[in-house]
Amino acid sequence: MDQPDSPRSGVTRRAFIKGVIASGAVASSAAYLFRAGGEIFGQTSAPGSVERLITLNVNGQMRRVDVMKQETLAMTLRYKLGLTGTKIGCDRAECGACTVLIDDVPHYSCSVLTHTVRGRKVQTIEGLANGDQLHPVQQAIVDEQGFQCAFCMPGFTMAAVGFLKTNPNPTRQQLAHGISGNLCRCQDYDKILTAFMRGAEYMRRSS
Amino acid sequence: MADTKYIGQNYTPPDLVAKVTGRARYAEDFRAEGMLFAKLLTSPMPHCRVRNIDASAALAMPGVKGILTADDLPDLGPNVERALTNEPFYAGEPILAVAAVDELTAAEAVEKINVDLEPLPFVVDxxxxxxxxxxxxxxxxxxxxxxxxxxxxxxxxxxxxxxxxxxxxxxxxxxxxxxxxxxxxxxxxxxxxxxxxxxxxxxxxxxxxxxxxHHPMETRSAMAYWQNGKLYIHASTQSVAQTLPNVARWCGIMPQQVVLISEYTGGGFGSKGGGAVSTCIPAMLSKKLNGVPVMMRITREDENYIGRxxxxxxxxxxxxxxxxxxxxxxxxxxxxxxxxxxxxxxxxxxxxxxxxxxxxxxxxxxxxxxxTNTPPRSQQRSPGPMQANGQRAKLTSAFIVEALDKGKQAFRWDERKAYSGQRRGAKVRGVGVAVGPHGSGSIGFDSLMTLRPDGKLYVQSGVGNLGTHSVMDLARVAAEVLAMPWEKVEVVWGDTGKGVPWSCLSVGSQTTHAMTRANFAGANDLKRKLQEIAAKDLGGSPDDYELSNERVHRKGAGGGLTYTQAAKRAIELGGKYDGHEVPEDINVMTKGAAAKHAGLGVMGVAKDNYPRNGTTYSFVIGFAEVEVDVETGKVTLIDYLGVGDVGTVINPRSLLAQIKGGSCLGIAHALQQKWVFDPKYGLMLSRRFHYSKPLTILDIPATMNADAVGLPDPETPVGARGVGEPPVGAGYGAVLNAIADAVGVDVFRRAPVTSDLVLMSLENKKRMHEPLRAHV
Missing domain, CATH: 3.30.365.10 (Aldehyde oxidase/xanthine dehydrogenase, molybdopterin binding domain)
Structure with a gap:
């Protein structure tokens, strides 16, 4: 978080967070804040506020993108950069479906402001494979037929890839702890662990 | 079926690479030019009547394009739920929706709407x-x-x-x-x-x-637009064919006017059985706005209320x-x-x-x-039988004894039973077993497939792709009957514009039974046509011909036609061979789909008319070992085994995943997952994942196993039955019985059996919890 609250800008970081808290606490439908690019409605962008047109390093590519100051990385990826592989399951850091790697560390992209990842390396599920060559962890999922509906799969996979970078040879239990920030409602956890243990093996072999 | 090549073998479902690379597109992953966003205004009260809606300030905002209220929706008849209402029956029920150029504007517009509500009496218990x-x-x-x-x-x-x-x-x-x-x-x-x-x-x-x-990972988001009088809708459903007429009904149009796209569904568990009524909101907003695309993202909070x-x-x-x-x-x-x-x-x-x-x-x-004035229910994976764990039904078959014997041995039941109930320090172990039964298959649905001159078999699949793989598994039967290499089978699914046959609801463990039967019928229809075409061209009777190596040929190693030749001949012959004539008894949806494919090759199209004597039930036996800490009340599931009696196994890896995953849902019901309501205000306190406590990867047992007896059901030609629901009751019952085995039967009379409940009862040496409150 390197953006100061600016009393001159329409929506401050504090107000944004307050909005998030309020909408989470009442039966309100105003639970999500999102603004597409282009004309701005209901908010003036005062001089001195955050620059909107920024460059992001996503999956090894430098992408110019118009980002509102309160926009989350999940929304930028999905609605500005067309990277819909990153899923939004809860939008409140509960389920992990939106997990991406930021400088190789798994983060919930629903809870990261896009402006905070400037100058950092973002990797999504789309950036794992090398052309048609699947990442070892992806190959392991295919080989073990990991996951069922697979809506949680991208987030789980990024969490596992991130964890395996720090612990390439985990026990099943260590791996479970490493990816315990992700939910699967098909509750295919046993097979998910089997697939990722194989993924760990493939990664060790390929490195 | 004996000597099968595909049935009973693991395979890689054709959608898996798309899923694992992020290319699979679920409803909210679609974009369209000029797409608007919709937000809901939901009821803050558990029961009230809308006296007046003043949306003038909202509609005057730049970027706000329109509003949809219950008055804009067709009347669906008395007591039938609609997507929007003027008399909310639960807090969180949608009253209106606003469409705007972006979501923030829509949300701000919703805040500017004045809704005058008259509170009415309510009850949550x-x-x-x-x-x-x-x-x-x-x-x-x-x-x-x-x-x-x-x-x-x-x-x-x-x-x-x-x-x-x-x-x-x-x-x-x-x-x-x-x-x-x-x-x-x-x-x-x-x-x-x-x-x-x-x-x-x-x-x-x-x-x-x-x-x-239910809380499927994917909420019931939907995107819709209209073109040339047709509604195109991207939605999340468990059952594609069966959802089409529902969408038409909710929107007050004919099914022929709807194209439903749902190639990937992020789970349903019964909550999206025939689709979700809320999906008509973006469709009707779009209709009001001359067809402009409208995306309605459903938040997790919304899903908690409208998500069943x-x-x-x-x-x-x-x-x-x-x-x-x-x-x-x-x-x-x-x-x-x-x-x-x-x-x-x-x-x-x-x-x-x-x-x-x-x-x-x-x-x-x-x-x-x-x-009650609580959110609407729908069948949730094992609806009823899980809670029960009339009449004496005649079942098609049941091999519960075989499954019990198999599980008893594999689980080393006697060995574990010897030490259960003995206290070691603060810990005491217990073992439990339970039978999870569930009706597991309907009959009478249709099949549609074409063998084309490109040498490929195209199997149209009208069920949903909700993660069970049955959407693909049903084509394995066709490949088997037609001796078709699996690499040359294209499963076409998830888009009614491409033509799908009338298929079962993918709920209630129906699909594997219903659609393997239908596709067995369709594939045999295609097989017969191949034999007839060969007999026409090469002489003899159709029965003289058999299928192998992508050829229909005289029995033994005689002359014949390649599938490519036969497909071309079918197109020349026309009539029933290439689908220009179809059976009378198939559903109107199948007839429409067949018309799309007529003339493309040899068509297999048939209704499942196979007899069935009795009610079809599947069973899973759950075996559980738990450890209860009598000083903290914590219950830990140590080991679990589920053994299925589900007929012939079509896809072993998927079957075992269903048994384990379904058992986990039952385990969650037994140990932690619940709803909590404030009875005074009628408001839910357990919104979102954090408070409703679904099972996490740390809550599953260290070892978790599954198996199946694999004995075919004699009342269905492929021998297979469904498996989605039975493990839920098995997991639920086995864990509850194991807790009772560890600490006695008098500790709990409600589920979930949480730590405080166990501890209070143990300390006071009697059941201490209020047993009758519905949502605590």
């Missing part, structure tokens, strides 16, 4: 609704009556009635026993009085099972046992919290399941389904 003078959930009554004459199925239409029990009848409630007054439905068989008279032991117990939300939940059931069981353990009499009374819509039939399924599992010599089932 079913027993409160039955008390003398208690509040009713609706102005028209408090319970669903028995199904109206001619009603069929577990959720047949019923009238809303008012039933109150007397203060005397409620006397039992003060002692923690479920009161029993006038039921709305009942059945009985055998001599109940004699059964209790002959019993060596009679128990009278009350048990409460809580509601839980399992019914809550409070049950009272009087049960008589003979000395040998045989149940001589079972008298079951169920109070079902039906929620705000419905009518739900879980209470009926629960009664049937109890009669099947326990096989009592005499049984009576009485039940009442109570309306």
């Amino acid at each position: 079913p027993l409160d609704a039955l008390r003398p003078g208690g509040p009713d959930a609706r102005t028209t009554g408090n319970v669903w009556g028995a199904p109206m004459p001619g009603g069929v199925g577990p959720n047949a239409a019923s009238p809303v009635k008012t039933i109150k029990w007397t203060g005397e009848q409620f006397a039992d409630a003060d002692e923690g026993r479920l009161p029993m007054g006038e039921p709305t439905e009942q059945w009985a068989y055998g001599d109940l009085d004699a059964g209790f008279g002959n019993a060596a032991l009679v128990l009278d117990e009350t048990m409460v099972v809580q509601s839980t939300g 939940a399992r019914t809550n059931m409070s049950g009272r069981t009087r049960i008589g046992f003979a000395k040998d353990g045989r149940i001589t009499a079972l008298d079951l009374f169920i109070v079902q919290d039906n929620g705000s819509y419905g009518p739900m039939g879980d209470h009926r399924s629960a009664g049937l399941a109890a009669s099947i599992i326990y096989q009592p010599q005499a049984m009576r089932w009485r039940a009442i389904s109570v309306l």
